[in-house]
Amino acid sequence: MIIAVDGPAASGKGTIAKALARHYHLPHLDTGLLYRAVAATVRRMELDPEKEADAVAACDFDELTLADPGLRDDDVGQLASVVSAHPLVRAALLQRQKRFAHQEGGAVLDGRDIGTVIAPDALAKLFVRATPTIRAQRRHAELKNRGSTVSYDQVLADIRARDERDSSRSAAPLVPAADAALLDTSFLSIEASIAKAIALVEARRPRG
Numbered sequence: 001m002i003i004a005v006d007g008p009a010a011s012g013k014g015t016i017a018k019a020l021a022r023h024y025h026l027p028h029l030d031t032g033l034l035y036r037a038v039a040a041t042v043r044r045m046e047l048d049p050e051k052e053a054d055a056v057a058a059c060d061f062d063e064l065t066l067a068d069p070g071l072r073d074d075d076v077g078q079l080a081s082v083v084s085a086h087p088l089v090r091a092a093l094l095q096r097q098k099r100f101a102h103q104e105g106g107a108v109l110d111g112r113d114i115g116t117v118i119a120p121d122a123l124a125k126l127f128v129r130a131t132p133t134i135r136a137q138r139r140h141a142e143l144k145n146r147g148s149t150v151s152y153d154q155v156l157a158d159i160r161a162r163d164e165r166d167s168s169r170s171a172a173p174l175v176p177a178a179d180a181a182l183l184d185t186s187f188l189s190i191e192a193s194i195a196k197a198i199a200l201v202e203a204r205r206p207r208g
């Protein structure tokens with residue numbers, strides 16, 4: 001069974017995807033980390049994120065980069081949203097994600113284009129949403145916990161800028177797949193969001 005979990009920044013898609021993976025005993029891939037690794041590599045190599053050829057060169061990143069906790073930083077997320085708009089960057093990361101999704105036994109993937117591009121054949125597709133201010137509160141609390149001094153206003157501005165860039169790009173924009181179930185977590189606890197996600201997946205599973 002393939003489960004696709006998409007949605008904007010800090011909507012709770014990663015939390016839900018991990019919980020679904022645990023519940024159904026499936027492997028999980030956070031696809032955002034791949035774009036964040038490209039972004040961090042662009043920065044380390046002092047390349048230009050706006051230049052497609054520069055960003056493509058960074059797609060051949062060192063696998064150890066994926067374990068760097070710095071990838072979760074707010075500025076890396078912003079830079080990831082710049083490099084991810086290049087069609088050739090998306091193309092460079094496509095097969096790796098498709099292979100993961102279509103491995104034997106299935107998988108759970110979260111990102112922006114899982115239900116639309118990576119696994120349009122997924123059995124269950126969730127599109128996770130929450131209001132920008134609630135997402136900013138959650139992400140701000142998360143970053144503060146990790147020792148970051150970034151302000152709430154900065155996090156909110158970054159989330160709005162990223163929403164705009166991710167939704168308006170021509171290559172794999174952030175849009176719900178036509179057959180995705182919408183899950184608004186704005187006023188749901190983590191536990192309630194997970195329970196709702198499991199119920200939505202169950203509704204897509206063949207009976208018997």
Ligand SMILES: Nc1ncnc2c1ncn2[C@@H]1O[C@H](COP(=O)(O)OP(=O)(O)O)[C@@H](O)[C@H]1O
Binds near residue numbers: 010012013016139189
């Ligand atoms: N329903 C929820 N209520 C409160 N906090 C949440 C909820 N879902 C996720 N969070 C918290 O919000 C932050 C962002 O969640 P995460 O799952 O990483 O979002 P995303 O993967 O969409 O960026 C994390 O600190 C997470 O613990």
Ligand SMILES: Nc1ccn([C@@H]2O[C@H](COP(=O)(O)OP(=O)(O)O)[C@@H](O)[C@H]2O)c(=O)n1
Binds near residue numbers: 082
């Ligand atoms: N499948 C994906 C996943 C991430 N991304 C890009 O990578 C950036 C970082 O993604 P992420 O999922 O790690 O970010 P959060 O939603 O966790 O803040 C996003 O803003 C997108 O621009 C993408 O284009 N496609």
